[in-house]
Amino acid sequence: MAITFEVIHKDIAGRVGKLRVNDKTVRTPALLPVVNPHLPLVTPREMREMGVEALITNAYIFRRSTEFHDRALAEGLHGVLDFDGVIMTDSGSFQLSVYGEVEVSNRDTLEFQQAIKSDIVVPLDLPTPPDAGPGRAARELAVTMERIREAQALFPDANLAAPVQGGIFTDLREEAGRAVRDLDFTFAPIGAVVPLMESYRYKELVQVVLAAKRGLSPGTAVHLFGAGHPSMFALAVAMGCDLFDSAAYALFAREGRYITPHGSLKIDELAELPCACRVCRSMTADELRKSEDRERLLALHNLHVTLAEIARIRQAIQDGTLWELVDERCRSHPRLLDGYRELLAHVAELERDDPVSKRRFFYRGSETCRRTEVLRFHEVIPRIPLGERVLVSFDGQGAPGFDTVLNFKPPFGPYPVELAETFPVGQSEVPEWDDDMVRSGCAGIRSLMEAHPESRFTVQCGEVWTRLVLEEVPDAEVLHEQV
Numbered sequence: 001m002a003i004t005f006e007v008i009h010k011d012i013a014g015r016v017g018k019l020r021v022n023d024k025t026v027r028t029p030a031l032l033p034v035v036n037p038h039l040p041l042v043t044p045r046e047m048r049e050m051g052v053e054a055l056i057t058n059a060y061i062f063r064r065s066t067e068f069h070d071r072a073l074a075e076g077l078h079g080v081l082d083f084d085g086v087i088m089t090d091s092g093s094f095q096l097s098v099y100g101e102v103e104v105s106n107r108d109t110l111e112f113q114q115a116i117k118s119d120i121v122v123p124l125d126l127p128t129p130p131d132a133g134p135g136r137a138a139r140e141l142a143v144t145m146e147r148i149r150e151a152q153a154l155f156p157d158a159n160l161a162a163p164v165q166g167g168i169f170t171d172l173r174e175e176a177g178r179a180v181r182d183l184d185f186t187f188a189p190i191g192a193v194v195p196l197m198e199s200y201r202y203k204e205l206v207q208v209v210l211a212a213k214r215g216l217s218p219g220t221a222v223h224l225f226g227a228g229h230p231s232m233f234a235l236a237v238a239m240g241c242d243l244f245d246s247a248a249y250a251l252f253a254r255e256g257r258y259i260t261p262h263g264s265l266k267i268d269e270l271a272e273l274p275c276a277c278r279v280c281r282s283m284t285a286d287e288l289r290k291s292e293d294r295e296r297l298l299a300l301h302n303l304h305v306t307l308a309e310i311a312r313i314r315q316a317i318q319d320g321t322l323w324e325l326v327d328e329r330c331r332s333h334p335r336l337l338d339g340y341r342e343l344l345a346h347v348a349e350l351e352r353d354d355p356v357s358k359r360r361f362f363y364r365g366s367e368t369c370r371r372t373e374v375l376r377f378h379e380v381i382p383r384i385p386l387g388e389r390v391l392v393s394f395d396g397q398g399a400p401g402f403d404t405v406l407n408f409k410p411p412f413g414p415y416p417v418e419l420a421e422t423f424p425v426g427q428s429e430v431p432e433w434d435d436d437m438v439r440s441g442c443a444g445i446r447s448l449m450e451a452h453p454e455s456r457f458t459v460q461c462g463e464v465w466t467r468l469v470l471e472e473v474p475d476a477e478v479l480h481e482q483v
């Protein structure tokens with residue numbers, strides 16, 4: 001197959017990579033705008049000028065269109081759409097989920113997608129809705145896997161994507177991911193998550209995506225099917241999603257909705273246009289609202305904001321600041337915060353992919369204490385050699401009579417002075433200490449004590465922390481700092 005994926009930078013489970021399809025390259029994370037040939041609010045040529053390297057369109061629409069069917073077969077999609085980047089086609093399984101039927105077989109759609117020169121073709125999978133029980137989800141997954149295998153057998157040279165289904169059942173999603181890995185696919189969309197996103201079920205979204213990722217090979221490019229709003233891209237990328245497709249820029253524009261990285265606003269309620277794009281800087285909110293070209297201008301703005309967020313995420317991965325961006329974005333809606341907290345509940349699996357060293361670590365409140373870097377510090381710190389009498393000094397003053405003196409930095413915990421300049425101690429910025437971060441640091445002291453039962457521990461801290469330290473580290477002696 002002529003799809004390859006190369007990971008270049010990593011942060012959490014997110015990656016900056018290069019997807020190569022035939023002779024074309026797409027930088028990831030990437031956004032594939034959804035193009036409807038009948039209603040192109042923004043043309044593919046304009047998208048190309050905005051930096052779009054890949055788009056997605058629906059083979060089902062071309063198949064049924066009296067206007068485009070023959071042209072697509074004669075000129076190919078790139079000719080009809082006037083776009084020389086990567087074009088992926090969806091098989092029409094979305095229509096299946098909406099209308100309950102499609103008239104084409106798996107073989108038909110695969111033949112048609114190839115005949116219209118799609119760069120990435122998708123078998124006719126069954127998107128299981130979130131309200132389906134485990135029996136139905138398992139039966140439908142079996143059908144999807146059968147169709148993926150059929151696709152591979154019929155068209156071994158095609159650029160096939162292998163959708164991962166399984167409804168809301170994490171065991172099925174993981175099994176589906178493993179099956180796709182065993183078939184050696186480089187490109188795997190995670191399907192049927194749109195209803196979860198539309199109803200703000202981000203906690204379940206995180207569970208389902210992480211389950212699929214556990215099954216998939218780390219070398220597989222993962223496309224989150226139908227993920228449209230930029231406020232959740234950072235969260236999805238942190239889980240290891242590499243590509244998104246978005247119809248939201250156009251759908252929202254039709255509804256008069258103005259996308260921002262934090263959420264969307266009704267254009268009718270806006271007094272200002274808080275954005276740097278050409279549309280927003282060339283007119284007032286009132287002018288945009290009253291413009292005859294309102295839908296198209298809104299779509300241009302929405303797409304600009306969406307693409308800018310993808311660029312911001314790619315930069316954050318290279319800077320090692322994706323956690324900070326996830327934290328910021330997920331505070332824009334309480335249900336996104338649920339998704340973020342669910343992600344933090346899985347740090348043990350995320351930590352394996354997370355880089356050991358980063359440029360910086362900013363403390364942003366209690367959630368920060370559960371990040372990968374803190375977990376790793378608590379796993380690594382027990383390895384430092386200790387003497388018999390150990391002092392953990394909150395202010396670094398030290399005291400006579402100890403064999404080992406360690407400093408203390410929350411939310412990490414105790415560290416030897418040699419590690420003062422290394423990540424994360426040296427590169428972390430924390431505000432005035434709060435209870436959450438000191439408790440997290442005390443967990444680091446406990447890890448150290450468990451690993452060194454032969455040593456005796458004393459914690460030297462200001463009076464303000466005495467009670468908390470006694471609660472968190474009851475087996476240590478507490479020594480007050482010299483005033």
Ligand SMILES: [Zn+2]
Nearest residue numbers: 275277280301
């Ligand atoms: Zn704008």
